[in-house]
Amino acid sequence: MNVFKKLLGMAAIAALITTTACNDDDDPAPPQGGTTGITIGLKTTGGNETEFIVNRQDVMTGEISAVGEGIEQTGWRFFYPVGKTLFTSGYDDSNECIAYHDNNNGQVLQKGKFIFNNPMEMFGHDGDDTFLGMEIIRTGFSDRNLYFVDADEVMVKKKVGTRIWEDQDKKQAAWPTALLVRGDKLFVPFHKIDSEGNWTTPAPDNAYVAIYPYPNVTSEPEKIIMDDRTANIGANGFTTGLIKADNGDLYSYSCGAVMAGFAPASTKPSGILRIKSGQTEFDETYFLNIEEKTNGGKIFWFDYVGNGKALARIIMQDNPKAPWGAYGREIFNQKLVIIDLDAQTVTDVANVPLHAKRYTSPLMVEDGMVYVSIETADDAFVYKVDVANATAVKGAKIVGKTIKGFYKL
Numbered sequence: 001m002n003v004f005k006k007l008l009g010m011a012a013i014a015a016l017i018t019t020t021a022c023n024d025d026d027d028p029a030p031p032q033g034g035t036t037g038i039t040i041g042l043k044t045t046g047g048n049e050t051e052f053i054v055n056r057q058d059v060m061t062g063e064i065s066a067v068g069e070g071i072e073q074t075g076w077r078f079f080y081p082v083g084k085t086l087f088t089s090g091y092d093d094s095n096e097c098i099a100y101h102d103n104n105n106g107q108v109l110q111k112g113k114f115i116f117n118n119p120m121e122m123f124g125h126d127g128d129d130t131f132l133g134m135e136i137i138r139t140g141f142s143d144r145n146l147y148f149v150d151a152d153e154v155m156v157k158k159k160v161g162t163r164i165w166e167d168q169d170k171k172q173a174a175w176p177t178a179l180l181v182r183g184d185k186l187f188v189p190f191h192k193i194d195s196e197g198n199w200t201t202p203a204p205d206n207a208y209v210a211i212y213p214y215p216n217v218t219s220e221p222e223k224i225i226m227d228d229r230t231a232n233i234g235a236n237g238f239t240t241g242l243i244k245a246d247n248g249d250l251y252s253y254s255c256g257a258v259m260a261g262f263a264p265a266s267t268k269p270s271g272i273l274r275i276k277s278g279q280t281e282f283d284e285t286y287f288l289n290i291e292e293k294t295n296g297g298k299i300f301w302f303d304y305v306g307n308g309k310a311l312a313r314i315i316m317q318d319n320p321k322a323p324w325g326a327y328g329r330e331i332f333n334q335k336l337v338i339i340d341l342d343a344q345t346v347t348d349v350a351n352v353p354l355h356a357k358r359y360t361s362p363l364m365v366e367d368g369m370v371y372v373s374i375e376t377a378d379d380a381f382v383y384k385v386d387v388a389n390a391t392a393v394k395g396a397k398i399v400g401k402t403i404k405g406f407y408k409l
Contacts, residue, residue, distance in 0.1 A: 038371070039086060039100075039108055041079040041361060041404035042066055049401055051077050053088070053100060055108055058396070059371060059382045059406070065399035071100070071108070078121065079361040079405045080239065082151040083128030085111060086407050089120045097133060099154040102409040112154025116147065123239050124179025124186075125151070126215070132179045139197040141166050141173060146217060160217045164190055164210050165224060171195045172202055174210070177234025177241030182248060185280065186214040188221070189233035189241045189252055204266040207233050207254055207273055209242070211280050227273055227282040231256030231266035235300055237327070237359055243304040248277030251310070251341055253290075257298045257318040259325040265318065270298035272341070288339070290314070293346040300326055300334060303363045305370055305387045308342040311349075313357055327358045329401075332377055338390045347390045352383055361405025371395070373403035 037057035044050050044066060052070030066072075075093025079086065086108075089097040097120060098113040116135055124132040131149040143161030150157055164174035174190040181187075188210045192203040206228050210221035231254040234241020242252045252273045256266025272288035275281065290299045294314050302312035315326055316333045325331045334357055336349040355374045363370050370385045372392075380402060382395035 038364075039102075039407040039409050040064065041077070041088070041407075042070065042398070042400050043402045043404060044400040051075075051404070053086070053108060056396075060384060060393070060395035063397045063399050064382065064403070067399070071110075077404075078123065078237075078239075079407075080123040080125075080131070080133075081362060081364070081405075081407045081409075082125040082131045084409050085131070085151045085154070086409060087123070087131055087133075087149075089116075089123070089133065091119060091121070097149075099131075099151075100409070108409060114147075114149065114154065114156050116145075118142075118145070120147070121237070122176045122179055124181060126181045130157075132181075134176060134179060136175060137173075140195060141168060143219075144174070144176065146179075148215070160219065162212075162217070162219050162221075164188060164221065165192070165208070166195070168195075170202070174208075175236070177232075177236075178239060178243075178252075180242045180244060180250065181214055182244055182250065183278075184214055186212040186217055187242055187250060187275070188212065191232040191234070191236075199261065200263045201232060201261075201266075204231050204256055204262050204264060205268050207231065207252060207282070209233065209252070209275070209282075223280070225275075225281055228268070229287050230254040230268045230271040230273060231262070233273075235260045235326075238301050240301070240303045240362060243302065243310060245304060245308055245341060246306065247308075249341075250275040251304075253299045253302050253312070255298050255300055255315070257300070257315055257326070258320045258323050259315055259318050259331070260298070260300055261324050261327070263323060265320065272299070272339070274341075288341070288344045290346070293344075294337070297335070301357070301360050302339065303360070305338075305363060305365050306368070307387075308340060309387060310339045310341060311363065311370055311372075311385065311387070312337050312339050312346075313360070314346075316354070326356070329356050329358075329375065329377075332356050332375075336372065336374075336383075336385070336392070338387060349385055350391045351394070352385075352392045358402065359404055361407075364406045364408055366408065371406040373398060375402055 051073040052066035054070040076091040099111040101111040118135040122134040274283040274286040297314040380398035
């Protein structure tokens with residue numbers, strides 16, 4: 001199988017070289033309306049759990065697999081879309097960030113790439129033009145380098161080093177959980193973690209956001225804001241710890257669960273805070289207590305889906321004996337919900353079973369619909385979520401471990 005995959009990879013490279021070598025006169029005319037359909041980040045099962053980029057016109061019927069097709073990725077990947085460009089960033093096995101696009105002939109091809117020095121694990125964007133990627137050092141007190149990348153040319157425009165926050169006496173540093181641009185500010189929520197690589201969260205009972213000027217990001221934030229009503233913002237590996245609503249209001253989520261990697265767990269309730277449009281402080285009049293709304297549940301992930309609503313996964317019961325358990329495939333206790341951020345309501349998405357979910361890329365919202373990957377103990381399927389009605393329909397079977405994200409290129 002490895003030899004077969006290598007041969008497929010060589011064939012794909014040859015095809016790419018051939019396509020690149022052709023001049024414009026040789027290229028076929030682009031199809032009307034494009035034919036790429038939906039681009040998918042697919043993780044397979046097996047020893048290496050290889051990841052692929054594949055395309056489907058229809059993700060609601062049949063099966064989705066990478067057998068005989070797809071662009072193979074190196075190691076574990078983060079997937080992050082900016083406009084019509086999809087960036088995939090390596091984790092441990094690769095220090096390359098590779099960008100893909102639709103070539104207007106119904107094919108997704110590599111658009112460009114750049115190299116980074118340390119694991120790049122947090123991402124954001126400025127409109128459809130600029131991709132933001134931040135290196136995160138796991139031990140010590142080195143800079144968290146922030147890369148500014150032209151999303152069209154896939155060229156690094158500049159790199160800024162920042163520590164965000166640190167306390168060398170207490171051996172604590174910052175772990176960012178979002179990079180969100182609003183106007184002339186960059187908002188970076190973060191966890192306080194130990195700087196020795198033990199993955200402890202020594203100050204889990206407060207929410208923190210560092211605020212920088214933008215685009216002229218400085219080596220230190222202008223200020224750091226704190227709220228003591230809930231836990232550290234976001235969860236490890238996700239890029240949407242902070243989201244922006246249509247009216248410019250920002251919303252953060254806090255989990256604090258042992259299963260989400262907090263050690264120790266937070267004593268504060270899981271909840272959602274707001275930073276109002278044009279403001280750089282937490283709104284003291286707003287707090288959405290997720291535990292009260294979900295009978296003790298804790299929010300593990302969310303993303304904005306329009307009209308003042310977010311799609312979220314709720315850990316229904318934290319297990320103090322299962323550290324990082326929400327990232328595995330042994331405990332299936334996450335439910336999918338729609339959160340009305342304005343009305344402060346939480347509604348279960350009908351027809352979706354309790355499941356596990358390690359990683360969710362930023363969502364593709366199209367005509368009020370969202371595609372998600374749902375993994376249970378028995379299988380994995382695509383579900384199409386109707387945001388307005390909080391209902392879902394089961395779609396194609398996933399021949400693999402998970403789909404990390406759905407993209408329209």
